[in-house]
Amino acid sequence: MRVTMVGSGYVGLVSGACFADFGHEVVCVDKDPAKIASLREGVMPIFEPGLAELVAHNVKAGRLSFSTELAPAVAEADAVFIAVGTPSRRGDGHADLSYVHAAAREIAGALTGYTVVVTKSTVPVGTGDEVERIIAGARPDADFAVVSNPEFLREGAAIDDFKRPDRIVVGTDDERAREAMAELYRPLYLNQAPILFTSRRTAELTKYAANAFLATKITFINEIADLCEATGADVQDVARGIGLDNRIGSKFLHAGPGYGGSCFPKDTLALIKTAQDFGAPTRIVETVAAVNESRKRAMGRRIVAACGGDVRGKTIAILGLTFKPNTDDLRDAPALAIIQTLQDAGAKVRAYDPEGMAHAKKILENVSFAEDAYDCVTGTDAVAIITEWNEFRALDLERVHGLMNHPVLVDLRNIYRREEVARYGFDYVAVGRQGTAKRRRAADRTPRTSTEADAPAGMAVSVAS
Numbered sequence: 001m002r003v004t005m006v007g008s009g010y011v012g013l014v015s016g017a018c019f020a021d022f023g024h025e026v027v028c029v030d031k032d033p034a035k036i037a038s039l040r041e042g043v044m045p046i047f048e049p050g051l052a053e054l055v056a057h058n059v060k061a062g063r064l065s066f067s068t069e070l071a072p073a074v075a076e077a078d079a080v081f082i083a084v085g086t087p088s089r090r091g092d093g094h095a096d097l098s099y100v101h102a103a104a105r106e107i108a109g110a111l112t113g114y115t116v117v118v119t120k121s122t123v124p125v126g127t128g129d130e131v132e133r134i135i136a137g138a139r140p141d142a143d144f145a146v147v148s149n150p151e152f153l154r155e156g157a158a159i160d161d162f163k164r165p166d167r168i169v170v171g172t173d174d175e176r177a178r179e180a181m182a183e184l185y186r187p188l189y190l191n192q193a194p195i196l197f198t199s200r201r202t203a204e205l206t207k208y209a210a211n212a213f214l215a216t217k218i219t220f221i222n223e224i225a226d227l228c229e230a231t232g233a234d235v236q237d238v239a240r241g242i243g244l245d246n247r248i249g250s251k252f253l254h255a256g257p258g259y260g261g262s263c264f265p266k267d268t269l270a271l272i273k274t275a276q277d278f279g280a281p282t283r284i285v286e287t288v289a290a291v292n293e294s295r296k297r298a299m300g301r302r303i304v305a306a307c308g309g310d311v312r313g314k315t316i317a318i319l320g321l322t323f324k325p326n327t328d329d330l331r332d333a334p335a336l337a338i339i340q341t342l343q344d345a346g347a348k349v350r351a352y353d354p355e356g357m358a359h360a361k362k363i364l365e366n367v368s369f370a371e372d373a374y375d376c377v378t379g380t381d382a383v384a385i386i387t388e389w390n391e392f393r394a395l396d397l398e399r400v401h402g403l404m405n406h407p408v409l410v411d412l413r414n415i416y417r418r419e420e421v422a423r424y425g426f427d428y429v430a431v432g433r434q435g436t437a438k439r440r441r442a443a444d445r446t447p448r449t450s451t452e453a454d455a456p457a458g459m460a461v462s463v464a465s
């Protein structure tokens, strides 16, 4: 089939390359000429493992090409995917649909013959209806169907997720569109990936419900981590103890600095707003978003507490800036709020990330950037691991200890074992587990009053110190 992707970012580019790999003829369109020029030269505008090879292979086979010209690519296509951004709208947190609507208008002008217009961007319930109105309004003669096909891939494992999805969700009432979508995904269907055909509105809502549920799971274990710290329990064992229950499952139960990234923060907010507008508020999700937001700064305060409560004039090393490993994406990364909190408290920040440095240099102010992890910790008063990149999992701790002014290690991803770190003489602070500092044993403490218990997680550690 002939496929056109409108928007060649993380989702459009990966989906386009994978559809080409299935044997379809794909044009990835983007209005950013620099992105298209770079793709034409074989240089990926994003970091995603395996993507450069997949793109090169399919370009060479003549199935994948790149263009800034939407009209000719749409005119030729059997299916046109809208994969543009849907960021939070400034001010109110609703999904900003201006890029989707603009894409729909452009597509309308170029349609020829029966075309399936597929919304892959994450969009609120009812957006498909609006896209249909826009196209029909601009081109009453056009023969088309608007389908919802939300994308569930994860950055860092995007190709594998696209090629081996847990499920494919397709929302449409149009029989021809359904057949076209089945044909597009046939190679996966043969691989037994379940395709869930449903209504367009159901498909749209399914995407938000999935992300809100995952965000809830993360936030739940983060609050349990705070309780573990207060009671002397170990959150990793609790997570394993509940995760082995098949009804719960072990994924997304890693306590940490709070969720970030290009999807969960904006999608939970958009769901909250949609639910309020429809008079069916999602109070659990409202709480999840609020708890997660306050957690990021609380993690900054945790680092301050680990430094004895005062970081004025001290230098803190930050290892990991991206919202998770194996991506260069810094959108809504917890590191951003943590760094701001440290700077507000008077600290100097030195940072290193394996893939996020280029983006970080554009958005972070007054941060000095290091060449590698060892360069980053040199002469610093504390080091905080914010993102669990593999290269931070096996640091030469003796060397790190020797390079630092003060050996304070704040491990916000729980990647080290306390005993191991203690051997090198670090003052170690983790999440939901006891650290190494000479602390009053949490288990000896009596329950706090409700006012104390409401204190942010970072403060709880200093209370326990």
Ligand SMILES: NC(=O)c1ccc[n+]([C@@H]2O[C@H](COP(=O)([O-])OP(=O)(O)OC[C@H]3O[C@@H](n4cnc5c(N)ncnc54)[C@H](O)[C@@H]3O)[C@@H](O)[C@H]2O)c1
Binding pocket: 006, 007, 008, 009, 010, 011, 012, 029, 030, 031, 032, 035, 070, 083, 084, 085, 086, 099, 102, 103, 106, 120, 121, 122, 123, 151, 152, 153, 154, 155, 262, 263
């Ligand atoms: N990033 C993820 O992991 C992920 C996963 C699942 C779903 N999603 C959803 O997919 C959508 C896209 O996300 P992304 O991360 O790929 O965004 P992105 O910002 O990386 O890419 C969007 C691209 O669309 C281009 N664009 C915008 N308007 C255009 C137009 N009219 N014509 C041509 N190109 C245009 C932009 O230049 C940009 O390159 C969002 O709705 C997002 O929520 C993202």
